[in-house]
Amino acid sequence: MSTEVATTPVSPAPTAHRQGSGTRVGDTVFHMVCLAAALAVAVLLALVLWQLFKGSNLALKQFGWKFFTGKEWNPVTGEFGALPFIFGTIVSSTLALLIAVPLGVGTAIYLTDLAPVKLRQPMTSLIEMLAAVPSVVWGLWALFVLIPILRASVYPVLKHWFGFLPIFQGPIYGIGLLTSGVILAIMILPIITSVSREVLRSVPNLQREAAYALGATRWEVTRIAVLSYARRGLFGASVLGLGRAIGETMAVTMVIGNTRYIGPTLFHPATTLASGIANEFTEATTDIYLSSLFELGLVLLGVTVLVNILAQVMVRAFTTAEARRVA
Numbered sequence: 112m113s114t115e116v117a118t119t120p121v122s123p124a125p126t127a128h129r130q131g132s133g134t135r136v137g138d139t140v141f142h143m144v145c146l147a148a149a150l151a152v153a154v155l156l157a158l159v160l161w162q163l164f165k166g167s168n169l170a171l172k173q174f175g176w177k178f179f180t181g182k183e184w185n186p187v188t189g190e191f192g193a194l195p196f197i198f199g200t201i202v203s204s205t206l207a208l209l210i211a212v213p214l215g216v217g218t219a220i221y222l223t224d225l226a227p228v229k230l231r232q233p234m235t236s237l238i239e240m241l242a243a244v245p246s247v248v249w250g251l252w253a254l255f256v257l258i259p260i261l262r263a264s265v266y267p268v269l270k271h272w273f274g275f276l277p278i279f280q281g282p283i284y285g286i287g288l289l290t291s292g293v294i295l296a297i298m299i300l301p302i303i304t305s306v307s308r309e310v311l312r313s314v315p316n317l318q319r320e321a322a323y324a325l326g327a328t329r330w331e332v333t334r335i336a337v338l339s340y341a342r343r344g345l346f347g348a349s350v351l352g353l354g355r356a357i358g359e360t361m362a363v364t365m366v367i368g369n370t371r372y373i374g375p376t377l378f379h380p381a382t383t384l385a386s387g388i389a390n391e392f393t394e395a396t397t398d399i400y401l402s403s404l405f406e407l408g409l410v411l412l413g414v415t416v417l418v419n420i421l422a423q424v425m426v427r428a429f430t431t432a433e434a435r436r437v438a
Contacts, residue, residue, distance in 0.1 A: 163412065166405030169398055178406060184371050186394075191403035193410055195371040199288065199381040200414065203363065204356040206292025206377070207299055212349050214296070215303030220333060222304075223311040224319075235308065242301035250365035253294045258285040258366065261293065266378065277375035284368065289377035291367040295359055299352035306351055310344030311337060350422040357415055360385040384411040 164171075170178060174191065181192020218238070222231050262285035273279045314337050322336040338345070368380020369390055382390075384407050395401040 159412070163405055163409040167402050167409050169402035170406045171402075173399065174403075178403070179410070182371075182373060186397070186400050189397070189399055191399070193384075193407055195373050196382055196384045196387045196407060197410065197414070198373050199291075199367065200357060200383040200385070200411070202288055202377075202381070203291040203295055203367065203383055204353055206289065207295035207356040208349060208353055210292065210296035211300045211303055211352055215300050215348070215352070216307050216345055218300075218304045219307035219311055220337070222308055224329075224333060224337070235305075238301050238304050241297075242305070246298070246359060246361040247365075249294060249298055250362035253290070253362065253366045257294065258290060261285060261290060270378075278377045281374075281376040281378050283378050284380060286366050286368040286380055287378050288367065288381045291363045291381070291383070292377075294362050294366055295356045298359060298362060299355045302355055303348045303352040306348035307341075307345050310341045310348065313344070314340050346422070346425065350418070353418055354415060357418065358385055358411070360389050364389050384408075384414070 170191065174181070178191065178193055179197070180194055181190070182194050183190040183192050184195065185191075222234055226234065262283060266283045266285075266289070269279050270283065318336040318340055319332050322332040327335065363383055364386040367382060367386060369382050369386060370380040371387075372379050372381045388404055388407050388411075391400075392404055395404055
């Protein structure tokens with residue numbers, strides 16, 4: 112005896128189609144919003160470039176490539192050259208990196224692997240608070256606190272012990288290239304430390320445990336298992352600090368001396384691209400003077416872009432070398 116069971120096909124719920132359509136509409140809207148945000152960044156950069164090219168058009172036509180190699184900056188005679196500004200920007204930023212990168216990475220290593228647990232969060236919060244201090248406040252602090260200390264105690268010692276080097280020769284003014292490098296190092300130190308700390312925290316614990324299991328000391332674990340794993344991220348942190356140092360204006364303007372000088376000594380006053388624009392923009396009374404300042408801005412943007420390109424090239428080189436070593 113057989114029985115037949117009648118089955119009625121179940122149609123999909125009427126809300127399923129509506130939910131699918133709503134999801135697709137939401138995805139489309141989300142995609143369009145993100146696309147608009149990305150395009151806004153590109154449009155903003157294009158507008159900045161267009162304005163800089165437009166403003167510097169007169170100087171570009173009159174001076175050409177000589178603007179980048181010229182040492183003379185004389186508004187009276189109408190002679191303008193950007194080399195002293197480029198020199199000051201590169202030297203002060205390099206000094207800042209040489210000081211800040213070892214301190215920042217060392218602090219990040221201590222906060223990640225060496226510091227007591229109760230001390231890590233307070234020190235991290237303190238470092239992050241330093242990043243929020245305005246640039247003009249750092250400049251005022253440097254004028255009234257840092258410069259007197261450097262001029263009276265630090266620079267004479269450097270000149271006494273390392274005076275045989277050209278970079279530590281000449282009169283000590285207090286303000287100058289070395290002072291601007293020091294204040295820039297203090298300003299970019301929180302950025303380098305914070306990013307480096309996050310990079311080191313992302314290193315898997317298996318790296319450390321494997322090194323300890325092989326009998327490595329704490330220093331060997333840090334050097335071999337941690338720093339070698341995180342070197343690309345640490346390099347990225349240094350590049351972020353360099354970008355901040357190149358574009359810094361107010362603090363550098365207050366301590367560098369604002370003298371168009373190119374020479375070997377670090378004690379002499381100098382100037383940078385950003386401080387030169389800030390100092391002289393309100394004094395530009397002629398078209399060629401104003402156009403030359405716009406071209407300084409164009410050079411500053413070009414230096415920043417060039418630094419980022421070099422950073423990307425070096426990161427790719429590190430990645431390729433590491434891949435070959437592993438293979």
